[in-house]
Amino acid sequence: MSETRIRSSIVGVVVLALFSALFARLWYLQVAATDQFQAAAVSNSVREIVEPPLRGRILDAQGRVLVDNQVENQITVSRTLTPKQLHQVIVRLSPLLGTPIAKLNANLSDPRNSPFTAFRVADGVDESALVYIAEHRSDFPGVRAEAAPVRRYVNGSVAFHELGYLGEINSTELKAQVDPNQYRLGDEIGKSGVELTYESDLRGRPGVTKIEVDSSGRVIRRTATKPAQPGHDVRLTLDLDVQKTAESALQQGIDSARTVQDIAYKKQGFRKLNAPAGAVVVLDVATGSVVALASNPTFDANQFVHGIPLATWNWLGAKENNLPLVDRAVSGAYAPGSTFKLVTAEAGLNAGLITPTKTVNDPGQYSYPTDPKHPFLGEGANGHVALARALTVSSDAYFYSIGGDLFFRYHHQQPFGDELQKVAREFGFGAQTGIALPTESVGRVPDAAWKQKIHAANPVAFPYPDWLPGDNIQSAVGQGDVLVTPIQMASAYATLANGGTRFQPRIADEVLDASGKKLRDIAPITMGTVVIQARDTILAGLRGVVTDPKGTAAAAFAGLPAGLAAGKTGTAQAAPKQNTSWFVGLTPADNPKYVVLAMVEEGGYGAQTAAPIARAVIEQLNQLPVGPVVNVSPPRGN
């Protein structure tokens, strides 16, 4: 009996041990470690469906829609299908859509398909096909037929550079996001223009629906649905009519320039102007608002919808096609030529070298006193000129002498030795204007420090470390190493026109919600003030440019009603390229409200190519009939 008792005790101990093990395990799973399992259970059964928000629209200053969304019926096929299922689905879709199987297969393998979203096999599908697919779901596994919003650029290529375009978010952009729910792989994001800089307003917030599914993927219940919030509309300061005129005038001006002779070409024979590209900027001087911003060549952003074909992308990147994606108005930096004389005039006045009435003899050339053997040449002799006249006829000698005298001050460490550079910077040159557009250039205001720096960096290419008379004298007429962007130059003349307030060029003034209610103002931002001396004299000189018989742009503005326009031509040498053609117009002539800048690369004289373009825009701004833009050839003066 005791033997039996021992043995039953053994059984009892074993049983006790086993039950204890179960209790202990149960306690561990359910009390000690339950949190981790609850998380696992949630990830097991909860799926998040993210619904992209409807992107906000972009409007012009009058509320006209420039960019919106249109609904497009499209058919997508899930990437999780096996090749066999995929083939079956395609075979069934083909007769339904009336598209050959080969074409659908080609769409499947289109490299523009994002690897993170379903295959897009067809766009613009009939409503009836959508209904058929919805009713025969089991025949079309993994197929989604849905109406999806796609971006639409209402006016095609108009304002392409300012509006920008969308593209699929890349990993860098994704990593830069603070809110991880805002974007996911495969989403579109602004890549350029307003689409990029106002992305946070336009985007909206994606909707999230949490659905609980069972092990076969059937929906058990929907929880915590957060509806998508549509993006906000952005109202630009841009005026569609002015923009269209600016673009067509620029195009006509370029086309016309390409038909005429490059008269600056003094070597053998005859060559035409290349005029590969150009820009137009229209600013409201009272606020710095951008009324029009054109860059040529341009492109239709609608081609970016659904991803741009690789061949087109390569075409856009090829130099011989003049890089249509580059916004010349803010990214292009050019020698400004005589348009820079505004800066030189102000520097001369500040330094007391000139007065509004003091005359300087212009014999057609200028020599720095210590180096009379190397004169700086002008376009011709203008005799004794004072400030206004010097601007009207664009006297080089007048401004050379200011540059030379300022150099003398610099060389002898007298006051105002760097006044030219100082005033240039006050007007905003040599720095980004801060316009809300990407890839803005800084341009360049060369000075002694800069020259030292480039010499130190490359003594062979730049053998002279010192700031020389020629550097300052060339800078005084916007040559040498001065580089400016069209937006900087337009901003400088706007500062002159409004009496000295330098605004950050503003491209949007309001953000509105989807119902049109204003959410916030985008107020003008003042970047600084410039003490403008002799404003009236300068404006008189600029009026003369277009009205005086000897004014450089008189021919281009012939017939325009008096008092509407003033301006300054610029013809900048850009060897080995042809001259850059500039014109900065002001309208009306007294108390100007707008600056109208035109610039054409390799467009020859400012008066011949840029001025007629600016005139057409000025006509538009004054509600005059806009005449055809014809190159003025041969031109006179620079």
Add this chain to the structure above:
Amino acid sequence: MAVVVSERRERFLSSPIRHLDPLLFGSAALLAALGTLMIYASTRHRLELQHIDPLYFVKRQVIAIVVGVVVMVGLMLIDYRRLRELSLIGYGATVFMLLVVLKFGVSVKGAQARFDIGAFQVQPGEFAKIFLTLVLAAYCTIHREEMGARRLMIALAICALPMGLIMLQPDLGTDLVLMAMAFTILLMAGTKARHLVVLLLLAMTLAVVAIDAGVLDQYQIDRLTSFDNSGADTQGAGYNQDQAVTAVGTGGLTGQGLFGGSQTIGAHVPEQHTDFIFTVVGEELGFVGGAFVLGLFAVIVWRTSRAARLAQDPFGMLCCMGVLAMFVAQVFENVGMATGIMPVTGIPLPFMSYGGSSVIVSFACIGLVGNVRMRRFS
């Protein structure tokens, strides 16, 4: 008169009906009821989705429980000592059925373990449990004080026949339960300690050889080994167990509430109403519910061991100990696999898992234990 009264009183006291064990039956009944509720919780949703009566499994389970109770009562009406003689017939019938099932049975999930009789399925392997217990207990009773090597070999042969057939189905889980039962009976029947040690070593060696020599199918090895590296393979062999452990772990102290378990509603645990019924308890009723279920099984084990101790003869004692070992083995293996400490070897949780054969045999075992207990004075 006094003698008459005392005789009457004695007869009354020794009357079998006087010695029923309410705790034993009560625990079994509670487990069966709770099991039915859990079957409902785990199946109603998917049945509704398929537009089938959500009570389909519940109704069939209730029928099985009723049959089980009838069988239990029937078994108790016969003196268990008479069962000793009948056991050989039952054993023979079981072996025959096991042979037939191999030839004509329905193959479900890789094992040929059952026949269809009308709308119901019969699993002879389940019946082997009770008949092998009886036969082994009977044999060991006869040779109780003389379990030498030769007798032991015969006893092992008696076990080997049905176990071998079950192995051919193959149904590893049932064999493991039978092994536990047989070992316990042999232990209690006075088998020499050194023989038992040799037996244990032999069983271990066989297991290693079986895995190495490829007697077991790969899926069986996967099942057996998947529990120790679960997480490595969440879609294959370890999937069942991962989902089961997740369900149990989600329950926490008091559970997600009846019909509130997301793992259960979402049908993420395969075979949840049968082998993994404990995961429903774990998820929806939490540690409290799980401990309650284990407690009920502990009561049954306790009452069974008590019946074994009180048994009037060695046969009764051995029967009870065999039943005890089976229950313990099944509960440990079943709950162990639902909580991830035992390999997945498809065996039902007594009284609770959906399945007629299992329920009926479980109640029959209770009947046997009750039978031994109630006749301890007669």
